[in-house]
Amino acid sequence: MIHCEGLVKIFKTDDIEVVALQGLNLTVGQGEMMVIIGNSGSGKSTLLNILGGLDRPSAGQAVVGQWNLLKMSSEQLIEYKRRTVGFIWQNNGRNLVPYLTVLQNVELPMLIQGKADRAYAKELLAAVGLEHRIGSRLTQLSGGEQQRVAIAISLSNRPPLVLADEPTGSVDSATGEQILAIFRRLNRDLGVTIVIVTHDLSVADKVDRVVAIRDGLTSTEWVKRDADSPGSNGEAASDAAPGSDPRFGGKHKEYVVLDRVGRLQIPPDYLEAMQVSGKAVLEFDGKRVTIGPPEDSPPSGRPDRS
Template structure:
């Protein structure tokens, strides 16, 4: 569904150049449920904007559903945003039009595409658990309900890819759990590929793969090794050790053979004192050691 190769994004302002992405590689399979995490300024929101057709890379390759986003004309990009991708913003003011009802908000993308499907809009409201709120306006909905309507809007035109930018950032922890469960349900029921950008590493509990971005590159991947159903069973049976050991973290080796070391390892080995590290092959394993002192 998504192929990023050596993706670079440079923002220029007067004589200043800022590298938001520095040769990022990423592949996302069709139907996958995954998250992208990283600290502020790591480049994760820049990547999401490019996947959504809101910004273009400075260099590299970016394909979504077979579409080359670097070569899209303006008209093709509009079609891409209407038909291929759905977007859920953290700020509900960007998701909803306040003077329209929940049902009318969901119908609007369909009207922009030249069709109106009242039954589909009602089905989407039911899918997000808000069929009883169809005729309520923005001021009559809670923050969590507004976010659920936003997810239904993003699904209105049957996109192949659903993007969510910090979708739980403006709700409490209980509602955040419900929204993440809803993304998993949508991924399963609609077969849509879901990419969630967040700063919360706890999202790994809800998704199948987490890609960490650091300094504009993918630094590690956390991959589920226990099915979500088995994890829930472990939690319900109170086997805490089993419930916690559900994912495995991997460092990412880029095309040039480079990898980023986890921050905790760098600190523990005292590698900040130098920009060098000893690399040794021992019995089929690679060992990384601090430089030998003079």
């Protein structure tokens, strides 16, 4: 469904140039539900805006379904945003038109396409548990209800891909669980591909695959273990199989992502534990590569600059 390779995004002003994405690689399968995590400024929101057709990439490759996002005309971009992708903002005010009812909000994207399908709009609202709220307006809804309306709106034109930017960021944990349960059910029942951007690791624990972005690059990936594999039953990470991650209850195996020229990002906590900085020694035993500090490095692990 999504294939990005060497994706670059540069923001320029008169005085400054910021490289938000520095050659990012990402593949997402059709019908997959996955999470992208990263600190503020890592590039995750920039990636989501590019995939949503809200921003143009500067270089590289970005393909969603049949669309090449680097080569689309303005008319094709409009068509892409109308039919291929649904977008859910963290700020509920960007998802809803306040003077319309819940039902009218869900029907609005359909009207832009030409004709509203009221039966399908009601079906979507029932799917998110809001069939009793079809006549309500924005001020009459809780934050969680507004976000559920936003999910229904994102699906109103039957897109194969839904992008969600911090969908649980403005609600309490119980409501966040309800929203994630809705995502899982819609992913299963409709087969829609769902990509969630978040900094909330509890959200990441609910999906099979998590990709971390750091400094504009995909750095680490976690894939949920099979139910019968060691470390998949929620025991402490210290008792789980090697490579499991305590942030996800020991249920996911951690991988470092290699780009097409063999570069990878080693997690900062690994480098700190090894006291490696600036340069490192690599050794290959025929099966594994081992990395460590140079033998002549000072105790701090920092390169000698004398």
